[in-house]
Amino acid sequence: xxxxxxxxxxxxxxxxxxxxxxxxxxxxxxxxxxxxxxxxxxxxxxxxxxxxxxxxxxxxxxxxxxxxxxxxxxxxxxxxxxxxxxxxxxxxxxxxxxxxxxxxxxxxxxxxxxxxxxxxxxxxxxxxxxxxxxxxxxxxxxxxxxxxxxxxxxxxxxxxxxxxxxxxxxxxxxxxxxxxxxxxxxxxxxxxxxxxxxxxxxxxxxxxxxxxxxxxxxxxxxxxxxxxxxxxxxxxxxxxxxxxxxxxxxxxxxxxxxxxxxxxxxxxxxxxxxxxxxxxxxxxxxxxxxxxxxxxxxxxxxxxxxxxxxxxxxx
Amino acid sequence: xxxxxxxxxxxxxxxxxxxxxxxxxxxxxxxxxxxxxxxxxxxxxxxxxxxxxxxxxxxxxxxxxxxxxxxxxxxxxxxxxxxxxxxxxxxxxxxxxxxxxxxxxxxxxxxxxxxxxxxxxxxxxxxxxxxxxxxxxxxxxxxxxxxxxxxxxxxxxxxxxxxxxxxxxxxxxxxxxxxxxxxxxxxxxxxxxxxxxxxxxxxxxxxxxxxxxxxxxxxxxxxxxxxxxxxxxxxxxxxxxxxxxxxx
Numbered sequence: 001x002x003x004x005x006x007x008x009x010x011x012x013x014x015x016x017x018x019x020x021x022x023x024x025x026x027x028x029x030x031x032x033x034x035x036x037x038x039x040x041x042x043x044x045x046x047x048x049x050x051x052x053x054x055x056x057x058x059x060x061x062x063x064x065x066x067x068x069x070x071x072x073x074x075x076x077x078x079x080x081x082x083x084x085x086x087x088x089x090x091x092x093x094x095x096x097x098x099x100x101x102x103x104x105x106x107x108x109x110x111x112x113x114x115x116x117x118x119x120x121x122x123x124x125x126x127x128x129x130x131x132x133x134x135x136x137x138x139x140x141x142x143x144x145x146x147x148x149x150x151x152x153x154x155x156x157x158x159x160x161x162x163x164x165x166x167x168x169x170x171x172x173x174x175x176x177x178x179x180x181x182x183x184x185x186x187x188x189x190x191x192x193x194x195x196x197x198x199x200x201x202x203x204x205x206x207x208x209x210x211x212x213x214x215x216x217x218x219x220x221x222x223x224x225x226x227x228x229x230x231x232x233x234x235x236x237x238x239x240x241x242x243x244x245x246x247x248x249x250x251x252x253x254x255x256x257x258x259x260x261x262x263x264x265x266x267x268x269x270x271x272x273x274x275x276x277x278x279x280x281x282x283x284x285x286x287x288x289x290x291x292x293x294x295x296x297x298x299x300x301x302x303x304x305x306x307x308x309x310x311x312x313x314x315x
Numbered sequence: 316x317x318x319x320x321x322x323x324x325x326x327x328x329x330x331x332x333x334x335x336x337x338x339x340x341x342x343x344x345x346x347x348x349x350x351x352x353x354x355x356x357x358x359x360x361x362x363x364x365x366x367x368x369x370x371x372x373x374x375x376x377x378x379x380x381x382x383x384x385x386x387x388x389x390x391x392x393x394x395x396x397x398x399x400x401x402x403x404x405x406x407x408x409x410x411x412x413x414x415x416x417x418x419x420x421x422x423x424x425x426x427x428x429x430x431x432x433x434x435x436x437x438x439x440x441x442x443x444x445x446x447x448x449x450x451x452x453x454x455x456x457x458x459x460x461x462x463x464x465x466x467x468x469x470x471x472x473x474x475x476x477x478x479x480x481x482x483x484x485x486x487x488x489x490x491x492x493x494x495x496x497x498x499x500x501x502x503x504x505x506x507x508x509x510x511x512x513x514x515x516x517x518x519x520x521x522x523x524x525x526x527x528x529x530x531x532x533x534x535x536x537x538x539x540x541x542x543x544x545x546x547x548x549x550x551x552x553x554x555x556x557x558x559x560x561x562x563x
Binding site: 054057058059060061062063065082087088092095117119120121122123124125126127129131132136137140164165166167168169170202203204231232233235 | 318319320322323324326327330331354355356357359360361362364366367368370371374375378379411412413414415416417418420459460461462463464466519522523
């Protein structure tokens with residue numbers, strides 16, 4: 001076992017490296033097409049933006065122009081939904097090449113995706129599907145993370161998914177799986193606290209126990225978002241305010257991690273930019289003053305789909 | 316074959332099955348074996364195994380049809396929710412996404428509608444032809460919006476020699492879609508328009524898509540210039556075509 005001094009020294013070196021490769025960005029927003037014009041016109045004060053990579057990497061039109069303009073003024077992180085790191089299909093290197101091109105163009109701070117798979121046998125469901133959590137999957141995912149990181153020439157950042165089912169073949173908890181994955185590969189973690197809460201409700205575990213079991217020194221980013229509680233289960237809709245329980249989880253988690261770049265996602269029923277900004281500033285207030293926001297009453301009387309992503313503009 | 320690969324193939328078979336997750340499981344075979352949902356998926360305290368995988372089944376169709384509704388909003392309003400869903404659902408069964416991007420999802424929808432609507436129709440009805448024109452128009456808009464333009468090429472070309480913009484797309488329709496598409500997308504229309512041969516050119520200026528109606532002769536000349544039959548832009552149209560972004 002290492003001595004305390006050795007542990008402390010290696011932790012210090014790790015923090016130095018993390019600071020360089022994954023700087024603290026503050027409080028950011030997910031960039032959505034609805035706000036393109038507002039941002040270009042008003043240049044709002046916001047610390048950073050996160051893009052959905054797939055909405056930009058193929059564009060040769062307005063979205064690409066917009067991201068170039070925004071990247072000149074704000075730090076930008078690339079967040080993908082199609083890497084399918086857990087799929088048994090071959091890795092799509094054409095897709096990775098496009099990520100790499102965009103990363104250079106906009107000087108992206110880092111590239112993230114999800115611990116999930118999206119399809120198999122060439123078919124893409126465009127959903128973030130859960131993986132059986134066992135040793136076979138762990139080995140498969142760790143190997144693929146290494147391939148992707150080598151290709152991208154930078155550590156990959158992976159997000160914990162929200163999920164609605166568990167497999168009979170699970171032998172690991174999600175937090176054990178993620179801890180092992182992070183330890184065995186060179187990946188970093190995007191900790192989505194709303195996803196932790198959603199899955200904790202759906203699978204009946206304590207969300208803070210999940211957080212405490214993770215290698216928190218590997219967490220480089222938080223996600224916060226709204227969801228829909230259907231009574232028997234929660235759907236991760238990103239269509240509303242962050243619920244109070246998730247703010248509380250955020251408050252407790254940052255006491256363990258210290259400052260971590262924090263981002264608000266809102267993908268459906270998207271409000272005007274100023275309201276969106278107000279929502280992420282609640283996170284800043286918690287971080288700076290420890291003050292929880294006033295509770296917002298959220299209706300669950302809607303039919304919804306978990307984070308649908310489309311890029312088509314209005315004619 | 317690994318267990319992981321088998322589970323993934325089984326799950327995609329189940330959640331994309333047209334008759335629901337339960338029948339999907341009955342009709343999905345892995346190595347000639349059918350797996351019971353309960354043997355693969357654990358129940359929770361509040362949901363059965365079937366209900367839990369059903370969330371993914373519902374989400375698959377709902378999510379992708381939602382994307383169609385955004386891209387083809389005029390078509391959705393023209394057809395009505397029920398008929399639109401019918402076509403979108405059947406399209407997904409015939410053409411499941413094989414791309415990493417949702418931008419490609421609706422690419423073949425106009426040709427799918429054409430083959431579906433006009434199958435065994437020797438004399439298609441006017442509404443069917445209008446529907447096809449709306450689909451083609453909306454898809455073209457998406458492609459011009461995301462495609463190559465000449466915005467970044469302006470500084471590298473001589474202004475004396477007009478080039479066709481890489482953004483332009485010409486569309487030959489049977490209905491005046493450009494003049495009414497706004498009403499259909501806003502769901503603010505009372506009837507379908509009367510047929511009228513309509514030649515359009517889609518252009519892009521400062522990344523904004525614009526659509527112009529062209530007379531027969533102008534449309535033909537532009538076709539000839541674009542395809543290289545004409546060596547250069549005819550003087551008659553030089554000023555106008557530069558102004559509207561057809562050339563740069």
